[in-house]
Every structure is written in C-alpha cells, then in structure tokens.
Amino acid sequence: xxxxxxxxxxxxxxxxxxxxxxxxxxxxxxxxxxxxxxxxxxxxxxxxxxxxxxxxxxxxxxxxxxxxxxxxxxxxxxxxxxxxxxxxxxxxxxxxxxxxxxxxxxxxxxxxxxxxxxxxxxxxxxxxxxxxxxxxxxxxxxxxxxxxxxxxxxxxxxx
Amino acid sequence: xxxxxxxxxxxxxxxxxxxxxxxxxxxxxxxxxxxxxxxxxxxxxxxxxxxxxxxxxxxxxxxxxxxxxxxxxxxxxxxxxxxxx
Numbered sequence: 001x002x003x004x005x006x007x008x009x010x011x012x013x014x015x016x017x018x019x020x021x022x023x024x025x026x027x028x029x030x031x032x033x034x035x036x037x038x039x040x041x042x043x044x045x046x047x048x049x050x051x052x053x054x055x056x057x058x059x060x061x062x063x064x065x066x067x068x069x070x071x072x073x074x075x076x077x078x079x080x081x082x083x084x085x086x087x088x089x090x091x092x093x094x095x096x097x098x099x100x101x102x103x104x105x106x107x108x109x110x111x112x113x114x115x116x117x118x119x120x121x122x123x124x125x126x127x128x129x130x131x132x133x134x135x136x137x138x139x140x141x142x143x144x145x146x147x148x149x150x151x152x153x154x155x156x157x158x159x
Numbered sequence: 160x161x162x163x164x165x166x167x168x169x170x171x172x173x174x175x176x177x178x179x180x181x182x183x184x185x186x187x188x189x190x191x192x193x194x195x196x197x198x199x200x201x202x203x204x205x206x207x208x209x210x211x212x213x214x215x216x217x218x219x220x221x222x223x224x225x226x227x228x229x230x231x232x233x234x235x236x237x238x239x240x241x242x243x244x
Binding site: 051092120125134 | 169220221238239243244
C-alpha cells in the first residue's frame with residue numbers, strides 16, 4: 001500500500017506499471033489524477049502552494065486506503081500527493097487502484113479520492129490577480145463523502 | 160501538563176505561529192479545553208479559535224472532536240477544513 005507525499009511530479013505509466021508488475025491476478029486498473037485549474041471561483045490562478053501536516057498526512061492516507069481495502073476486494077492501491085508550489089496544468093494527486101475486476105477498482109478509487117478531499121490534511125493557497133487566498137472547502141466535497149455513508153469516526157468531525 | 164501545539168494554513172497565518180510548546184493548568188483536560196484555554200489569550204486567538212468557527216482539530220495526528228482527552232506530551236493541531244486532492 002504505497003503512500004507518497006512529494007514535491008516532485010509523477011509519471012502515471014511508470015507508477016501503474018510498478019503497482020501491477022508482480023500481480024498477474026490484476027484485471028483492472030483505475031486511476032484518478034487531480035490537476036491544477038487556471039480558473040477557480042471566478043479568478044485566474046497563476047500559481048498554487050500546497051501545505052500539509054507532515055506525519056498526520058501519511059497516517060490519514062494510509063487509514064483511507066485501509067478502509068477501501070476493508071470494504072472492496074481490491075488488490076492494491078497507490079496514493080501520491082504533491083506539496084509545495086504548483087502551476088496550472090500541473091498534476092496534484094494520483095490515486096491508482098488494482099483489482100481482479102473493474103467494479104471494485106472504480107468504487108474504491110472514487111471512495112479514496114472523496115475521503116482524501118475531506119479528511120487528509122492538505123491546504124491549497126492560490127495566487128490570483130486580487131492577491132493570495134486560501135481555497136475554501138467545498139460543500140460538494142462533503143456531499144461526495146456522504147454518499148459512502150459509513151458509521152465511522154470520520155463523520156463525527158464534520159459539522 | 161505539557162503539550163505541543165500545531166497550526167496550519169489560514170489558522171497559522173492568522174495567529175502568526177506554526178508550532179509551540181505550552182504548559183497547561185490542571186483544569187485543561189480535553190482538546191476542547193485547550194481551544195478554550197488558548198482563546199483566553201484574547202485578540203486573534205479569541206477570534207480564530209471562537210466556537211462556531213469552521214475549524215478542524217487533530218490529536219496526535221488523528222482528526223478528532225472537542226471531547227477527546229489529552230495526555231502529557233500529546234500534540235493538538237488546529238486548522239481549517241482541508242482542501243487537498
């Protein structure tokens with residue numbers, strides 16, 4: 001269950017090849033890649049800075065992947081999240097899930113990114129023509145999480 | 160009791176501090192108590208850590224709520240709702 005937080009970019013083909021190299025039982029690979037948009041909330045974004053909470057971040061991501069593994073019959077999962085300065089079009093996050101059949105991999109991949117967006121301690125700060133601003137959490141992200149509705153410790157931290 | 164405090168993102172900027180060690184009086188026993196204790200510093204502290212603010216808390220690297228008890232050497236963090244991914 002590889003988890004990586006890094007400033008460097010990642011190569012999706014390389015990562016997926018490594019993830020399934022020794023696993024001939026894998027019949028499906030689902031990947032999600034989050035990228036930097038050049039417009040957010042009506043303002044152009046020249047640059048973005050991603051902050052995180054070292055130590056907690058890795059723990060949170062491992063916990064999310066563990067939950068996905070407990071819920072779906074998946075083979076493995078990889079999460080790479082970048083931090084530091086990023087530019088529009090840059091890759092931010094990769095979630096890759098392998099399984100014998102596609103259904104489990106699709107669901108687990110979506111679950112992992114939905115949980116990551118509301119539970120993993122990352123924060124985005126954007127540079128716009130109006131100055132720097134912290135990105136606000138989206139209600140739609142909470143809605144996305146709610147659809148997985150599990151009676152677990154995560155939901156109690158939501159307001 | 161001595162604990163470590165951590166602040167991130169907009170909370171860190173508003174308070175002007177990212178990390179500090181603090182000695183707590185005996186009546187401070189939970190994460191929520193720590194938040195209330197820090198509000199007593201007044202000014203920005205009272206504002207940023209006010210009840211009703213959309214603030215997240217973590218204890219020893221786990222998202223948590225105000226009722227979580229704290230122990231000697233623990234780490235309490237305050238930050239805004241997360242925006243990664």
